[in-house]
Amino acid sequence: MAVVRDLRVLLRFGNFRRLLAVRLLSQGADGVYQVGLATYVVFSPEKQTSAAAIASAMAVLLLPYSLVGPFAGVLLDRWRRRQVFVYGNVLRAVLATVTALLMVSQVPDWLFYVSALCVTAVNRFVLAGLSASLPRVVDKERLVVANSLSPTAGTLAATAGGGLAFVVRLAVADSDAAVVFLGAALYLCGALAALRIPRELLGPDTGLMQPRLGTALSGTARDLAAGIRHLAAPPRREAAWALGAMTLMRFCYGALSVMVLMLCRYALTSSTDDGLALLGVALGLSGAGFFAAAVLTPWTAGRLGAGRWIAVCAATAAVLEPALGLPFATAPLLAAAFVLGLTTQGAKISTDTIVQSSVDDGFRGRVFSVYDVLFNIAFVGAAGVASLMLPPDxxxxxxxxxxxxxxxxVAVAMARFERR
Structure with a gap:
């Protein structure tokens, strides 16, 4: 099997293995933590959740830390990325522990959201740093394969972490806090794994290392503008188009995520536990779609081109999403989860590869942070739009x-761009 052979080749790179371990532990912890939050906000028996409430929760958790994205990019182009993984995961472990304590305490909801916001804010540094570091641990010829396997493996780790959280939540009554404690432990393991990477390896190569914090932050707007100009230059125009396409596909994914949450909570099940179990199955099938994308994307992107593969993924989703979604029934919903997992991850792998191969190392942190901010804004905007369209069920x-x-x-626009 080609994907197994490719993985064996990549695993011969010792530093790739170490960076992959950090990704798996960090994103596995993300999956545990996020499911702990979701079950606390959406599936608590005492809460009558609405689409508007879900959208509000997403806005509280995602929109404010979108402002962190530009700062994360500037600092990732100045601070040792390995140190970001160590200290960032330690800080997330501490903050996740605080979140768990707040869940079992009688505190105002806003205090709980502030705690969760802090965890996800640090997450911007870690995820953007992982993407920006990948070209430092594999050669250019294997970058597309590494982009297929490494981020997809991280997504699968997050899915597996979410599955583990579902098991804990369903096995132990009122165990949302226990789930979040588990996430804190995994964050700490991610920090320990990062210590195995040489301190200087992940870069960046720049003469502005370790500046004073105030100096770095005061130059954020200028440096971010330089990153956007770098991305907009003709040699990187395909990267800009790919980012735009991926942002719109993320919007679609966000709107459908809110719809699936509401269907699992009310329309397709008769109890919160049944709804939580169905959501867990849907997430598992979506993870299977991510794995299928990791298998297919190196072959298809290698023959069609990464940009054309994005167009194919969007076109596939355009055709199959209404065919599977309109019945509003369990079996088609689960099939749609697999299809959207495959198409979304296939497009993301291609976008990551285009950006990484086009953008200079000294700008990667900033560009990937812009990428991350676009993702978050699109997701939250989609949740807001969905809250206006969705009925209670x-x-x-x-x-x-x-x-x-x-x-x-998206499919038409990317196809036309690639033909030009």
Whole structure:
């Protein structure tokens, strides 16, 4: 099997193995932590969740730390990325522990959201740093394969962490705090794994290492503008188009995520535990789609080109999403979870590869942070739009067709760009 052979080749790179271990532990902890938050906010029996409440929670957790993204990019182009992984994961372990304590305490909701916000804010540094560091541990010829396997493995680790969290949550009554404690322990393991990477290896190569914090932050706007100009230059125009396409596909994914949450909570099940179990199955099948994307993308992107593969993924989603979504039934919903996992991850792998191969090392942190901010804004915006369209039980024909039209527009735009 080609993917097994490619993985064996990559695993011969010792530093790739070490960076992969950091990714798996960090994103596995993310999956545990995020499911702990979701079950606390959405599936607590005493809460009557609405689409608007879900959108509000996403806005509280995602929009504010989108402001952190530009700062993360500037600092990742100045601070040793290995140190970001060590200290960032330690800090997340501490903050996640605080979140768990707040869950079992009688405190205002806003204090809980502030704690969760702090964890996810640090997450911006770690995830952007992982993407920016990958070209430092593999050669250029294997970068597309590494982009297929490494981020996908991280996504699968997050899915597995989410599955573990579901098991804990369903096995132990009212165990949301225990789930979050488990996430804190995994964050700490991620910090320990980062210590095995040589301190200087992950870069960046720049003469501005370790500046005073105030100096770095005061230059954020200037440096971010330089990163955007770097991305907009003709040699990197394909990267800009790929980022735009991926942002719209993320919008679609966010809108459908809110719909699936509402369907699992109300329309397709009769209890919160049944709804949580169905959501867990849907996430598992979406993870299987991520794995399928890791297998298919190196072959298809190598023959079609990464940009054309993005167009194919968007076109596939445009056709199959309404066909599987409109019945609003369990079996088609689960099939759609697999399809959207495959198409979304396939497009993301291709986008990552285009950006990494086009952007100079000294700008990668900034560009990937812009990438991350676009992701978050699109996801939260989609949640807000979905909250206006969705009825209480989650069934909305208008939302399904709107998402299909956006997918179709992305497919046409990327196909036309690639032909030019």
């Amino acid at each position: 989650g069934r909305s024909v208008v939302l399904v067709f709107t998402v299909a039209v956006i997918y179709g527009a």
